[in-house]
Amino acid sequence: MSGLPKANGQRYHFDIYAILEGTQELYFGHEVMINVNMVETVKLVLPNGEGLEKCYFSPTKRRGIERRSLLWAPCPNGQMLGENLDCHIPRTCAKPECPICSVYGGLIVGKQTLIGRLTHAGGVAIQRLLPEEKQRAMHPTAIVNDPNENPPQPFKRQYNEPGLLYPVYNHCLSVTEQEFTAVAYAFLDSLARIGSGNPKGATIYETDGEPLLVVDKYLVPHGERPVISPAETSVENAIRRFQSRAWAVNGGNWDGGSATTDNGNFQRWVGKMAYQKLQDWADTFVNDVLKKYR
Numbered sequence: 034m035s036g037l038p039k040a041n042g043q044r045y046h047f048d049i050y051a052i053l054e055g056t057q058e059l060y061f062g063h064e065v066m067i068n069v070n071m072v073e074t075v076k077l078v079l080p081n082g083e084g085l086e087k088c089y090f091s092p093t094k095r096r097g098i099e100r101r102s103l104l105w106a107p108c109p110n111g112q113m114l115g116e117n118l119d120c121h122i123p124r125t126c127a128k129p130e131c132p133i134c135s136v137y138g139g140l141i142v143g144k145q146t147l148i149g150r151l152t153h154a155g156g157v158a159i160q161r162l163l164p165e166e167k168q169r170a171m172h173p174t175a176i177v178n179d180p181n182e183n184p185p186q187p188f189k190r191q192y193n194e195p196g197l198l199y200p201v202y203n204h205c206l207s208v209t210e211q212e213f214t215a216v217a218y219a220f221l222d223s224l225a226r227i228g229s230g231n232p233k234g235a236t237i238y239e240t241d242g243e244p245l246l247v248v249d250k251y252l253v254p255h256g257e258r259p260v261i262s263p264a265e266t267s268v269e270n271a272i273r274r275f276q277s278r279a280w281a282v283n284g285g286n287w288d289g290g291s292a293t294t295d296n297g298n299f300q301r302w303v304g305k306m307a308y309q310k311l312q313d314w315a316d317t318f319v320n321d322v323l324k325k326y327r
């Protein structure tokens with residue numbers, strides 16, 4: 034038993050594939066060495082045996098940013114969605130009817146577990162560019178303290194360089210279109226809030242005015258998956274692979290940037306059409322969920 038109530042309508046699988054670009058240097062807090070705040074990197078070995086270290090925007094961090102963007106979503110009654118639902122970080126409500134926990138999962142220790150049906154993937158930067166270490170005058174948490182008692186402690190912080198590209202993927206297992214609207218809202222709303230501290234923000238990378246974005250809604254996976262190998266270090270190759278896979282749907286009938294199979298078991302939206310589709314779903318989330326709290 035999944036512990037989930039019977040869905041109000043047909044369930045589907047949904048996937049989002051995107052290439053994100055850091056629009057400035059970004060700090061993804063990882064661990065603090067003595068006076069150095071480190072970012073997270075991953076190590077891999079190329080087919081020729083050569084070792085490679087890359088910057089990383091971990092899926093678990095992205096998941097946290099998305100959940101927070103839902104919990105902090107503004108409602109007409111002056112409260113945020115998390116307050117209206119009594120759902121918080123780390124104290125999630127774990128109720129099957131919660132629009133956040135039902136998809137992102139929830140846990141009340143020793144009492145109740147609600148398994149999430151959304152998984153996050155990807156995040157290994159394409160370019161071969163290691164983090165940069167910068168000197169900072171004072172840690173932000175020290176600013177609130179009395180400077181006489183607590184003299185500024187210079188510290189170093191690592192940053193992921195601007196312009197790094199991160200292929201990222203969100204996968205939803207058996208959710209209704211209504212449930213997926215929370216994921217669409219969170220994915221779009223979290224883009225400006227990516228990173229710890231300041232500065233923040235990433236954007237969906239564009240080529241010729243088309244965002245590198247694909248959204249699938251399906252019962253059978255008929256489309257090629259635009260996934261980039263973590264070993265890929267060429268932006269040009271990555272874009273080419275993403276584009277060629279994005280436009281490959283087995284038995285798909287294309288109408289502009291969207292494809293549907295004859296039996297309707299697979300639907301795909303690419304580029305601007307995918308972006309528009311996510312915005313429509315995010316609007317539905319605002320109208321149907323956020324505006325309930327007046």
Ligand SMILES: [Zn+2]
Pocket residue numbers: 118120121125126127128131132133134135139
């Ligand atoms: Zn909840």
